[in-house]
Amino acid sequence: MSPASARSATMAGMTGVDAQQTDPYLWLEEVTGDRALDWARAHNEVVVEHFATSDRFSGLEHRILDMLDTDTRIAYPTRRGSRLYNFWRDAEHPKGLWRRTTFEEYATDDPAWEVLIDLDTLAAAEDENWVWGGAAVLRPEQSLALVSLSRGGADAKVIREFDMATKQFREPPSPDDDTADGFHLPEAKSQLRWIDADSVYVGTDFGPGSLTDSGYPRIVKRWRRGTPLEQAETVFEGETGDVMVSAGYDRTPGYERHYVARATDFFNESVYLLEDDGSLRFIDVPSDASESWYKDWMLVRLKTSWTPETGDGTAVTYPAGALLAIGLERFLSGARDFDVVFTPDEHTSLHGYGWTENYLVLITLEDVQTKLYVVTPGDWQRSPLADAPPMATTSVMNLDPLEGGDEFMLISSGFTTPGTLLASSVGGDTTPLKQEPSFFDAEGIVTEQFFATSDDGTQVPYFVIRHRDRIGTPGPTVMSGYGGFEVSRTPAYSGASGMGWLERGGTWVMTNIRGGGEYGPQWHTQAQKAERHRVYEDFSAIAKDLVARGITTAAQLGAVGGSNGGLLMGVMLTRYPELFGAIVCQVPLLDMKRYHLLLAGASWIAEYGDPDKPEEWEYISKYSPYQNTDPDRAYPPILFTTSTRDDRVHPGHARKMAALLEEQGHTVWYHENIEGGHGGAADNKQMAFQAALIYEFFTQKLLDEQAR
Template sequence: MRGAFLNSFMMAIALATVITMAASAQPRMTTVAKAIDSNPNKAPKDAADPRAYLNEIDGDKAMTWVKAHNVSTVSKLSKDQRYSEYQADILKILQATDRIASPGFAHGGMIDNFWQDGTHVQGLWRRTTWESYRSGKPQWRTILDVDALSKAEGTTWVFEGEDCLPPANNLCLISLSDGGKDADVVREFDVAKGEFVKEGFVLPEGKQSVTWVDENTMYVTREWTPGEVTASGYAYVTKVLKRSQSLDQAVEIFRGDKKHVSAARRVLRDIAGKYVMDTSYRALDFFNTEQGFYPNGRTDTHKVVLPLPTTATFSGYYKGQAIYQLKSDWTSAKGTVFHNGAIIAFDLKAALADPAHVEPLVLFMPDEHQSVEGTTQTKNRLVLSILSNVTSELRSFDFGKGGWSSFKLALPQNSTLSLTSSDDESDHLFVFSEGFLESSSLFCADAASGKVEMIKSTPERFDAEGLQVQQFWATSKDGTKVPYFLVAPKDLKLDGTNPTILYAYGGFEIPMQPSYSASLGMLWLEKGGAYALANIRGGGEFGPKWHEAGLKTHRQRVYDDFQAVAQDLIAKKLTSPPHLGIMGGSNGGLLMGVQLTERPDLWNAVVIRVPLLDMVNFTHMSAGASWQGEYGDPDDPVEGAFLRSISPYHNVRAGVAYPEPFFETSTKDDRVGPVHARKMAALFEDMGLPFYYYENVEGGHAAAANLQEHARRYALEYTYMSQKLMDNK
């Protein structure tokens, strides 16, 4: 619960990031691909890869290519006067001092915040009292100045969060990333003194996880010897590290399997921070995990695995009850059928004493248009975040002598609710509410009494007068109804000429919800553009089944859903291909790449950010091996054939008129990696096809590490979209 303020800040940036596009108007003037031998779809299997040099992330030849294309892209787009205007307007919004300082509960009734602005580019971790925060003019005490640290050490540090030792929460393990990579450095920090602990715990850079055992002990899971990682690049060996010990003195306590995604041993505590028992996990793939419990203490090597499906997610420990979310149907020893999507609970210690006879209670069972986004706890309550037809509600649960009871918190309806932080020492929650046309409002809710108080609202950043939000349903190729939101002027002319942005994600059970984007509103909606958000299969809008419908060889359904929404927009005469632009990132970048190669006739502009694009070789690129549970195994005859059939990098064809795409990535992205985007752009280059390419040298998988970098990227994207989609209207 504590430390959630940083996650909420990064989530807000991510949500703002996904909503950045547009659409256009004249017949497409696109260069036709010319056949060359280096097309990976035509080259012999034993042919040398002409773009292999781009695999070397920081290689001189690769970076020369990157810098040349960065210069070309910025040079072309910055000649448009809108580029500097967009950058200034967006940066002003991002750095506005009247933004809500996203709060996180800290020990002793204090409030934490992570803040970035024009002066504090890398950010401040700071703290104030609840009374001061509530006053609207908080007096902040700086805990850590990341800009000052970066300057002193000559490294662009990105603050990735903290793990503080309960119950005092004074000693914290700070995670710092060089440029935004997933790999981080961990250092021990004294909050009261506002300084790193002299001769304290320090872990060098790596993709690692750490957990406090006590003041002088922690469990560390990392790459202890070179190559001791899974095929996905994650650690699987946990050792006990004592204070003042060097890494080579740590003692192994748990080992997973190199063939799995990751593994670790951890500590389970109750809400007050009291030690309960050790736990462990082995991530068999991205969606299947073996959860182990060690009920007999820290030195216990006897592991108990409960007879639940490996898809079930351990979601919390509340008043002695284990909380799980089922992702597949399960039948108990008594023959009771528990359906996928259900939130179940049972006495953990009793279950560990007799694991063969676990018989849970169902706390919540979503219907076909609902899903549970997550669970959290306060001092006395368990809180579920629920989606119903892609709008949010929060429900508070209690467990006592009479069993389970619950009620719905009286927060705004028909909006997106984001639970920012929950308090271990009270029943308070911080919750943001927002919508496409409703700016963010911060509420403090009491999960026990149900009392809700609005703390602050963000000023409106654009004129929403005359705009409306509607929800429609498109029919996919197999007859499935797929919902989407449309934000557009009320008096929109249905003549097929409206510039329209279409965005989606469609993977990993992640739902797409309405959010307030000042950049979208000011630079697109105010100028007469329309925006559509598609809730396609593969996401988490309607629970596990909605996600599973798009797994592996069923993934074409995801792409069909997206195309169905586009065709519905066209059939309504809201827009037409010359006026339709699309955008997505990460898995959504793969979605965009597939749409570029499968249906180039439907779009006039495509922004492809931090994408997967080579689905034949993705398991050998960065953390790609961990996603086989989502995409399938390229080495499997059936799954491999399907992946090749949809792989954007392997399906660029000669003689096809493609819209001119914009590829974006980051050198420091060590999750998906920049190689996908580099090689796809280089293939376009080799085939004589026009494209834009921009690779931020920092930023990690978020493609930007600070507000200035976000503003520059937005300016590039909006200028590109405006040129492609609005100038010809």
């Protein structure tokens, strides 16, 4: 939105919102308050009028929507034995269809699908704005499912039991119908997991004191069919300061196991096997490690180095990022002589792993490029699994050790290469299944990888996607970033950025800054809490490197990020404004003094620190965008986007920041989707609008204005 014509006397000259003063914009934290929504709608009108009324915008919006709705997209499946499940949206079904088919049918050019739930029909019949939240199918029968639905795309969901044969929801017990016995949970951030056809593990809002400070279940219970939720049997309780507790059941034939887990923070969890008598057997590995088991084997992926006590006086130290294996029963009996399945190096990290019936599959990243391997359990020998093209990401999907043998699927795509889906098996042939079409003209567009030197000397990689004619000539460029929670960003096809930016002559940049997991867990832990400044130093170093290489200029450089990446954008605006010509900040965290008090914010203290502790607020306060705005410093124009229904990152962050910047006289634009959840959109139409808005903003600020 255009700058305010005048500043109020109380705000004139203010540098951010001082932690000691009353926040003048607290009223914007009232998510559905009339005053706050009126404020949001007024800003929406200005944004729509300025960016979303031209033929150029409409043309792009329709192209993106056509891409999202087309039947030529790959219907990516989830495998359950011989059946493949898929959730599908198109122009006729904007809310979507949950459906399934067989593998044989899926392999045909025009597979026939059995529709299980038509969400548009359901939403209309129940007069609810249902958004799909997923389904847990009971194995092996596949006769029942626990279906999650949210109102408007929120994290909080209603969970209802669905009968696959009748294609109807099973009604919960009620005084009016003593024959109804379906599992049903009202709207909450719940967990509901199958044990068998007549019992589940449930964690939900059981009443006062049953949730953690983060708003997730603190108590998990076993709930039997036909009994009221109030009679469910408690099996485990955590503390209010935990993030959450959970329980589950491993139904591998001959290896059935019950387990519970207590997440004490976002990165630390204690896991226990739950015995028949209710006793717990602790899985004694570092709490920040990821442990899993399959049949006789247990795997441990380390986030920090570990020297376990062996009991015989010997000691072996295993490095951070390593994957270890041991017999589960031997481990429970005290053995600690692990086999090392994978060891990282300075260029290579473990990106993922999973089991087929007889083998372990590893996905690694070598300088952010995929390599695939298969490992034989027991001797743990590793050999290549399949070829992975360069400058692309190849993922292994639909491993099904319970019923699927050694079969799996591969999906591969790059920045300019649409997705290809292949079927394969360990030791068998690889067969193409589906190929997505191109949605933009990629002729002459090339992908390059460069490394920038951060402030502490670390080499930070990034990818540049541009037309070869742009090489040697600085041009409009948009760089994206995230940098948190060990989330790795790898090459992937984006039809929207191709249509909205690359075709218009722009250059796109994807950064792999610290805070992510591209080089293993240490790439993340180097940037936690007091070291978070490295995230921002990495991103700014790439911005400077882009200019130094002649790829762009500061005036032509834009930046975009969402959620934790929205925080990154807020820091770029307030700390490095001279590096950018325009910024888009999506569903962001910005007020780091209050983030832990809003919605799920308390669960992220392990990432950012606790602002209520003076020693931790000391370093948070140095970058918290809401506390570091400056009315006298020149800022690039910024577009904030968020969602009213985002119940993960509070929309108050974006609202308050926009209001403060506007009051200080900066050029600010703000758009809030009244639906959409943390993803910002509840259906394809909303997704198309959001994407077109972002590219139109960058086009106006970096292409049109530079051309004048």
